[in-house]
Amino acid sequence: MASISRCYVLLSRRCPLRPPSPYVAPKYTPQWQRPFSTTPSRAAGGSEDAFTPGKPPQTEGAAALRSLVEDLKALDPDVIEDAIRKGRDGIAWTNTDTNEIDNDEWAIQEEDTRRVGFWGEGEESLGKDEDYYGDDLTSLGHGELEQHRELREYARLIAWELPLLHQLARPFELPTAATPFRFRYTSYLSESHPAINKVVVEFSPSDMPNLSPAQRAKLIKLAGVRYNPSSDIIKMSCEQFDTQAQNKRFLGETIAALLKEAEHGKDLFEDVPFDFRHHKPKVRHEFPKEWILTEERKKYLEEKRAQTLQLEERKANNEGLVDGKLIVETSLPARMPEPDMAMVGGPRGGRL
């Protein structure tokens, strides 16, 4: 026997407590199940050469792209929305719980007359407030559950989506002489940070084309403290503008001006000595080769020690070693033994 209120309790249990994650696994069964590993399956036999790492074969690439498109389609928000809707509507009354309700004649299909509650105000999608019967978990428990859900969400991401990034990987190519500038941008992974707009450029004066040695020297002198004599690299940075592009443009203009001045300027600053006071080269002490205890060196040292010991012994036997303690003892004036003092007239108190 169940009351109407009991019926609501069961209903509220069946409703999801939180809006479902946008990353819901697709409900339909795909024709092709993507393997867990992203390593391409290898065909047996002579098609080994088809799997060059830099350039995957056309068919492989097409299949991979197709699968990527399907995966991404599966993640399409419309599809997700659809799935959510279906899922919500599709929650059927399960027989186990509601058998007695179904049988119960008191089961009245009644309109929910409750007003839109606190949570649904202004946002109808959240629905009405749930009734509270004092039998819920504590907020701490909900926090634990939430954390667990979050971890599982990321685990799903790691398992299913991050491997897809591999398809976007490009092989590393060495910079050529045509690209002597190395720019560095910093990303803080969609967080806001004051240094996001900063751009750093490094280049070596030796890589600049069409510079005579004197002009290169002038470029180094113009660069001042931005030049590192140990690595032969000029490093400049800019963060005075709001965007990376503006900062990069400023750097490019500065480099162009420097190069122009070094190349076409009249004065080559030949009377100005290089000023590297800003740079303190790092001293690296290396273990001297001569100190390494090789077998020959060990042997040599043994021999030398034996030789000195022999000489020492010979000297001790012939001339005698100088012993400071002995010298002091022998050269001090010998102490005379103190004579026993005796009374001239015999001991006092004697018999008269």
Next chain:
Amino acid sequence: MPPSTCLWTLTQRSPETAVRFLSKIHPQVVYFSTSQARYANPSPKKKTMTAAPKRGTKTLNTKKGRSAAQDTGKRPAPGDRKQARKRIVLTNDNALAVASLKDMDKADTTSETSQGQVLGIPEATVDALRAVEAFKTTQGWNLFRRPATLMRKETIELAKVMNEAEGQKRTLRRILSGERLSGKSTLLLQALSMAFVREWVVINLPEAQDIVNAHTEYAPLPDSQPTQYTQDTYMANLLGQILKANSSASNPFLAKTQVTANHTLPVALPANASLKQLIEVGIVSPEASWPVFLALWRELTQPGRPPIMLAIDGTAHVMKESDYLNAQVKPIHSFDLAIVRHFIDHLSGAKSLPNGGVVLAATSQSNAPKTPALDFSIEVAEARRVNPNNIPRWNPYKNIDPRVMEAFKDLHSPTAENGAGGVNAMDVIKVGGLSKDEARSIMEYYAESGMLRAKVDDGFVTEKWSLAGMGNIGELERASVRFRI
């Protein structure tokens, strides 16, 4: 409460008397203003009389100087402290006399056989060295019975230089460099003692700092361009030192030699005067000391006179601007002081010694101002000895003293001699650590003097030699004699 008859009595008086009476009973008129009280002179503080504390109670006395115990000890007389500070003690009666100690003689100073021996300094030489202030208070002379020195490798090198200077009549200039406590001043002392033993004329400027620290009077030298400055008192004292040091009983060179040239001196000189008399004139009349010194120098550089040993200690002090000020209140460069100029001319090679001789300049590591030019010159000369192709370059952003650079041109210029063809005219003697044999020799001397109570064997010597930073002799003395347990 006053009786009611009081007011009644008022009414019985006439109005005039009543007013007078009223003013009498209210003598003070209260004004509305308060300025009178505010601007009144402050009343003197009342001395609160408090009763004396009772007998036996403790009171807090915070006034200064009331209860501090007066130091009634006797103060040292003026000059006593300085004298104690500067006292040179050359003997230790408690130390044992070393029987095997031999005196340094002329043969030792010319041959290499004495290397590694400890030789005593002859008594006459000790007096002469004391006269030229070659002994320093920081050296360990007061530990032993009598002054003795170790003939180390650098000493023999210097002896060779002196041989060359005397034999070939060359002017050889040497700068003594090395780490702290490595024995630079002692090596200078050894050079001076060898010069005394060889009967050279020795002129020693004991401490360069004393010349430039503006403690003695100075005056511009007339007819000098650019202006030079003489220090009369210092020069008179220096002449006294020269006279005392170079007129021993065995070598009365100054007394025997007569003045040959005709000098124009501000003070009259007796006829057929000896060099000794010439110097005495300079001592008694300091205003004539500089002309007397120049006259003496001219006499000493006459042909047939002995070689000259010219030495200075603490060279870095004269390689910068002195503490003296000129008429425009600008610092005078040390090279503009007459005696320093005289020395530097001979050190740099601008002037030479016709009878041969050695110009020695010892550096100091414990009391030396910054002199980048001197340091760089020494560094270059040392590097050239190691590898002539790898010579450090001058840092153009260091503060350079061009006059000093010019003076040491022979050390750091690319055309400087590299010692390939015999003895360099100008060079650096790097005073390094002792070898183990030398260390053993000096430690045996310590033991025989009774100052080192241990058996001097190979292990002991190696231990102390290592503790002393690979044979730094000052540290060796500390480790084995001074800090012994």
